[in-house]
Amino acid sequence: MTSFAIKHATSLDIPLIISIQERTWQPTYGEILNPEQISYMFDKIYSTQALEQQMDEGQRFFILTSSGEPLGFAAVKDEGDLVFKLHKIYVLPSAQGSGAGRHLLDEAETYVRSTGGQKLVLNVNRYNKARSFYEKMGYKVIREEDIPIGPYWMNDYVLEKELC
Secondary structure, three states: OOOOEEEEOOHHHHHHHHHHHHHHHHHHHOOOOOHHHHHHHHHHHHOHHHHHHHHHOOOEEEEEEEOOEEEEEEEEEEEEOOEEEEEEEEEOHHHOOOOHHHHHHHHHHHHHHHOOOOEEEEEEEOOOOHHHHHHHOOOEEEEEEEEEEOOEEEEEEEEEEEOO
């Protein structure tokens, strides 16, 4: 059985977050989004400056490791009214199916509960296979949402889970 550890990330961990994202996005979105959209979103969301701003604006990042090897990360933010949003969760393709994603999501939920949050919401692309993972973890689809990102659109489901 794999043993996992969680590290609360700081701005010093941004290069590691970018590295995990670079190795995760193509396998995750390569069949869903065109290469230009992936590149645009990478620059918009995962540049050093964008990640610093997200941290400054309250996103709390967690890095998942096993035997000191980084396997994934997640980011949550307090949206008010006891609701938090899971903005990001990515696990390296080589670690998927190992329980890494479950451990990382459990940690995000534990953090939300520890700060008084009662609900966690997230978006998942309507064509992303991860939807079934979230549903197995107790999340329910509450609506569809189309989000403009520059000249592109993200066609998502919004899912939520009551944590109290």
